[in-house]
Every structure is written in structure tokens, then in C-alpha cells.
Amino acid sequence: MSIRVSTSALAIPVAECGGIGTIGGSGIPVPELQEDIRKAKKATKGVIAVNIMYAMKDFYELVMASIEAGADMIITGAGFSRDIFKIGKTHNIPIVSIVSSPAFATLAEKLGAAAVIVEAAEAGGHLGTDVSLRELFPTIRKVVSKVPLIASGGITDGYEMAEMMDKYGADGVQIASRFVLSKECSVSQEFKDAYLKAREEDIVLVSSPVGMPGRAVKTPFVEKMLSGADISADKCRFQCLKKCNYKYCINDRLTASQQGDVENGLVFSGANTFKMKEILSVQEIFARFVKAAESVYREKTVQA
Numbered sequence: 398m399s400i401r402v403s404t405s406a407l408a409i410p411v412a413e414c415g416g417i418g419t420i421g422g423s424g425i426p427v428p429e430l431q432e433d434i435r436k437a438k439k440a441t442k443g444v445i446a447v448n449i450m451y452a453m454k455d456f457y458e459l460v461m462a463s464i465e466a467g468a469d470m471i472i473t474g475a476g477f478s479r480d481i482f483k484i485g486k487t488h489n490i491p492i493v494s495i496v497s498s499p500a501f502a503t504l505a506e507k508l509g510a511a512a513v514i515v516e517a518a519e520a521g522g523h524l525g526t527d528v529s530l531r532e533l534f535p536t537i538r539k540v541v542s543k544v545p546l547i548a549s550g551g552i553t554d555g556y557e558m559a560e561m562m563d564k565y566g567a568d569g570v571q572i573a574s575r576f577v578l579s580k581e582c583s584v585s586q587e588f589k590d591a592y593l594k595a596r597e598e599d600i601v602l603v604s605s606p607v608g609m610p611g612r613a614v615k616t617p618f619v620e621k622m623l624s625g626a627d628i629s630a631d632k633c634r635f636q637c638l639k640k641c642n643y644k645y646c647i648n649d650r651l652t653a654s655q656q657g658d659v660e661n662g663l664v665f666s667g668a669n670t671f672k673m674k675e676i677l678s679v680q681e682i683f684a685r686f687v688k689a690a691e692s693v694y695r696e697k698t699v700q701a
């Protein structure tokens with residue numbers, strides 16, 4: 398989760414709990430990213446991945462910098478890079494693709510992805526589809542057979558995780574919003590409060606300068622955007638995207654909310670954030686997921 402939502406502060410405890418701790422690598426300066434990766438790698442023997450959006454102008458620089466700093470895995474989304482797989486082979490580092498269609502899933506597996514993440518319409522941030530997870534996942538399950546297939550978008554508890562793994566055949570899940578509501582996530586309290594206050598109808602689609610729709614909490618800034626008011630920035634300070642329609646500066650708006658200015662900020666969020674009403678430690682989140690999932694499997698064993 399970029400920008401500075403998922404940093405080493407969150408990735409370390411996730412990795413310590415046995416998950417893949419993922420640092421959001423887009424939209425931050427290379428030295429800052431490298432320092433954060435090194436910090437995470439020093440603090441845990443678990444797996445530390447870096448997520449980098451293909452839409453970033455400095456995509457390859459960020460990938461190479463992450464590898465140099467010791468990342469264990471590169472996860473890419475928001476566009477599709479073919480060259481990244483060659484880099485993965487050369488540097489012996491697993492590349493994981495985030496896709497939202499069977500065609501890109503097939504391509505990713507063919508080109509050498511170590512795993513494929515199916516990201517559906519319920520996800521937070523930039524969206525590649527308007528199809529729900531339970532509709533999209535089976536279409537991709539049919540075409541990916543050699544590498545792990547991960548379900549993502551709107552998963553908030555262990556029952557949903559068990560459902561995706563047991564009923565839909567997912568090999569794992571990718572979870573974002575649940576971890577924003579963790580003690581360790583380095584966003585402002587105001588950002589977390591926006592999550593806690595959000596009702597189902599407060600989580601909406603916005604247009605992003607990246608050229609994709611995005612899912613976010615309806616903050617005053619988003620209300621302004623949806624009303625058609627002028628939200629454009631004066632000048633571009635970052636030149637961060639390959640193609641930017643520059644309706645507003647996404648870097649400024651994401652940074653604003655991360656630092657506490659939710660009024661003027663963009664608060665990316667999954668569609669099911671309204672179901673979560675507690676800030677927990679990462680360890681507690683893992684424990685609750687495992688307990689709920691185990692109860693599902695136990696019930697099945699008893700029934701059988």
C-alpha cells in the first residue's frame with residue numbers, strides 16, 4: 398500500500414507472523430525505499446516483498462533499487478510489465494503479478510510469474526475490473542494451474558479467507574484494508590478514523606490521474622471531485638506517472654491523508670472496510686484469521 402501506508406513498520410510484523418510483509422514501493426524517493434527495505438530485512442527472517450505499480454515513470458529504477466536493497470520478492474500491478482520477468486530471472490527474485498482478467502493471468506504464468514494475484518472489484522486503490530471476487534476468481538482459477546493463485550479484494554476475516562481457499566480453490570489471500578486498521582500501520586489516526594467511521598455507502602469509486610478508477614472513502618476532497626468542482630493542482634511537483642491525466646496530484650492527496658489531512662486527502666480503501674470496527678495488532682489479526690478459518694475446517698471435518 399503506497400504511499401507510506403505499508404512501510405517496514407507493518408511489513409515486519411506481517412512477515413514475523415508468517416505472511417509476506419509487503420512494502421508499498423510506489424511514489425517515494427529511492428533512498429527512502431531502500432532504507433525501509435534494509436530496515437525490514439534486518440528486523441525479520443520472514444519474507445519481505447515490495448509492490449511497485451507499473452504505471453510509475455521510475456518503475457524499473459524502483460524495481461532495481463528494491464532488488465539491490467535485498468527485497469525477497471517484487472509484486473507488480475496497475476499495468477502489466479513483460480520485461481520484469483527477465484529481470485526476475487537475471488536476479489533470481491520471484492515476480493508476482495496482480496491481474497484482473499484470465500488473459501493477463503495466463504500471460505503472467507507463461508512469462509514466469511512465481512504467483513498470480515487475482516485482484517477484484519472490492520479491492521482498495523486502483524482497480525482493473527468491476528467484476529466481484531467470487532465471480533472473477535473462478536474464471537482465472539480455470540486458466541492458472543502451475544503457480545499459486547492468490548485471491549484479493551474485500552477479504553476482512555478468516556471465514557472469508559477459508560471460503561476463498563476451500564470453496565474457490567485459492568492458494569492464499571492478499572489483504573490490505575484489514576491491515577490499515579492495525580496498530581502498526583503507519584498512517585495517521587485520522588486515516589484510521591476515516592476507515593472506522595465509513596459506512597458501506599461512504600466507500601466509492603473515484604477517477605485517478607493514473608487513468609484507472611480507484612476505490613476510496615468519501616472524504617470532503619472526494620465529494621468535491623464527484624461534484625465536478627475544480628480540484629486541479631497548480632503544478633506538477635513529482636512527474637511520477639508514465640501517463641498522468643493530471644486532474645489532481647495523486648501523490649499530494651495520498652500523502653495528505655497519510656499524514657492526517659483527511660479533508661483534503663485521498664483515503665484508498667477496500668469495499669468492505671465498513672465491516673471492520675476495531676484497530677488490532679498484526680498478531681491479533683493473524684490469530685483471529687487463523688482461529689476463524691480453523692473453525693470452518695473443523696466443522697467440515699466433523700460433518701464428514
Ligand SMILES: Cc1cc2nc3c(=O)[nH]c(=O)nc-3n(C[C@H](O)[C@H](O)[C@H](O)COP(=O)(O)O)c2cc1C
Pocket residue numbers: 398399400402421422423448449450473474475495516519520521522523549550551552571572573574575577664665666667668669
Ligand atoms: C490504502 C491502500 C493503498 C493501496 N496501494 C496499492 C499499491 O500501491 N499498489 C497496488 O498494487 N495495490 C495497492 N492497493 C491494493 C491492495 O494491494 C489490495 O490488493 C486490495 O486493497 C485488497 O483489497 P482489501 O483492501 O479489501 O483487502 C492499495 C489498497 C489500499 C487500501
